[in-house]
Amino acid sequence: MRLYDVPAPAKLNLFLHVVGRRADGYHLLQTVFRYIGLYDTLDFERRGDGRIECESGLAGLAHEDDLVVRAARALQRATGTSYGAQIRCRKQIPAGGGLGGGSSDAATTLIALNRLWETGLDRQALMALALPLGADVPVFVNGRSAFAQGVGEELEPVDLPERAYVVMQPCEAVPTAGVFAAPELTRNTPSVKMAVFSEWQQTGAGKLRESLDAGLFEPQNGLQKNRENGSSEGFRGSLRAGRHNAASLVRGNVLFGRNDLEPVVCGRYPRIQELASWLRQEGWNARMTGSGSCFFVEFVTMDQARLCQAEIAGKITRAGAGKPLLVETAWACPGLHDHPLRHWIHG
Ligand SMILES: C[C@@](CO)(OP(=O)(O)O)[C@H](O)COP(=O)(O)OP(=O)(O)OC[C@H]1O[C@@H](n2ccc(N)nc2=O)[C@H](O)[C@@H]1O
Numbered sequence: 001m002r003l004y005d006v007p008a009p010a011k012l013n014l015f016l017h018v019v020g021r022r023a024d025g026y027h028l029l030q031t032v033f034r035y036i037g038l039y040d041t042l043d044f045e046r047r048g049d050g051r052i053e054c055e056s057g058l059a060g061l062a063h064e065d066d067l068v069v070r071a072a073r074a075l076q077r078a079t080g081t082s083y084g085a086q087i088r089c090r091k092q093i094p095a096g097g098g099l100g101g102g103s104s105d106a107a108t109t110l111i112a113l114n115r116l117w118e119t120g121l122d123r124q125a126l127m128a129l130a131l132p133l134g135a136d137v138p139v140f141v142n143g144r145s146a147f148a149q150g151v152g153e154e155l156e157p158v159d160l161p162e163r164a165y166v167v168m169q170p171c172e173a174v175p176t177a178g179v180f181a182a183p184e185l186t187r188n189t190p191s192v193k194m195a196v197f198s199e200w201q202q203t204g205a206g207k208l209r210e211s212l213d214a215g216l217f218e219p220q221n222g223l224q225k226n227r228e229n230g231s232s233e234g235f236r237g238s239l240r241a242g243r244h245n246a247a248s249l250v251r252g253n254v255l256f257g258r259n260d261l262e263p264v265v266c267g268r269y270p271r272i273q274e275l276a277s278w279l280r281q282e283g284w285n286a287r288m289t290g291s292g293s294c295f296f297v298e299f300v301t302m303d304q305a306r307l308c309q310a311e312i313a314g315k316i317t318r319a320g321a322g323k324p325l326l327v328e329t330a331w332a333c334p335g336l337h338d339h340p341l342r343h344w345i346h347g
């Protein structure tokens with residue numbers, strides 16, 4: 001029995017607000033997770049001897065620390081199955097990129113082995129196994145793009161429009177724990193209701209006035225400021241009047257909210273700060289995903305995303321002559337509505 005070419009998609013945090021901290025040090029977040037069409041791919045073969053063997057080719061990662069192995073063992077323990085598995089994970093999603101690759105591999109492992117071992121756990125039972133593996137793992141088992149609260153485990157499905165993304169991987173990875181531990185991280189962003197985000201998605205500007213008044217929207221982009229005579233008040237005024245569309249279509253959509261972790265990462269990693277400044281200078285509406293280090297720009301169509309990818313690839317190459325490159329890789333990929341394995345689980 002085997003399952004080949006099983007996908008584990010990456011995610012983006014379309015915005016990420018840190019709204020508090022729990023007694024155990026974990027942070028309370030509000031975020032929207034969107035799966036994207038950038039994948040790791042896994043192969044699973046059932047073994048009768050109970051052993052878990054995994055090749056993932058991740059340098060410096062001990063076999064037992066691999067989230068694929070930890071997920072397989074968690075499912076074995078929970079179900080008491082006598083089966084084991086031979087697993088191969090072909091990585092495309094960069095580790096430490098804020099794209100949730102390790103978490104997604106773990107979720108795909110839970111879902112695929114539940115099928116291969118015929119252990120019959122439903123979605124709720126798999127979600128319970130997912131959370132101890134990492135705050136981001138449940139969202140991949142959940143199967144739908146979601147508005148998330150708590151530490152990422154309180155999930156409400158959210159309908160997102162067709163969108164395409166350019167995702168850029170800087171030359172440095174960022175470990176999540178260090179970013180959350182930073183004293184300079186602000187942890188008091190006011191909570192928003194999911195309806196405010198949904199309305200923003202549907203109408204473009206949404207309940208913009210409320211978001212502005214709550215301080216949840218900051219113009220990110222020097223070019224736009226300049227177009228408004230250097231005044232951010234002017235920029236806000238044009239947003240209120242709904243005149244932001246022309247600029248945003250060309251250089252990426254104006255995104256809801258912000259990523260509270262971005263200033264911390266930019267403050268601590270000069271190469272990433274350099275990339276953020278360069279993107280701003282070029283006029284792209286770019287944002288960091290998760291705890292970094294990847295950045296993304298949102299578009300309406302894949303054609304727009306491919307144009308952006310080509311432009312960034314070309315300029316980065318030139319900007320990097322004689323210097324280390326700012327971007328290692330840039331992908332253009334669609335936003336997904338559902339997880340590709342959503343229907344592999346009941347519930
Ligand atoms: C920031 C986010 C946003 O989606 O994504 P990534 O950038 O990692 O992809 C997640 O909340 C990350 O989830 P995940 O990567 O699974 O984190 P975990 O392994 O559970 O936690 C790593 C460390 O980050 C800190 N942490 C994580 C999540 C959270 N809500 N509060 C925290 O303080 C804790 O110190 C924890 O020990």
Ligand SMILES: Nc1ncnc2c1ncn2[C@@H]1O[C@H](COP(=O)(O)OP(=O)(O)O)[C@@H](O)[C@H]1O
Pocket residue numbers: 056058061065066067068089094095096097098099100101102103104105174176290291292293
């Ligand atoms: N299969 C895996 N793929 C990627 N990272 C893994 C995996 N297993 C464990 N890890 C560890 O988890 C960390 C976070 O990985 P990942 O979820 O891909 O990134 P991020 O949390 O930035 O979204 C990595 O730095 C790595 O040490």
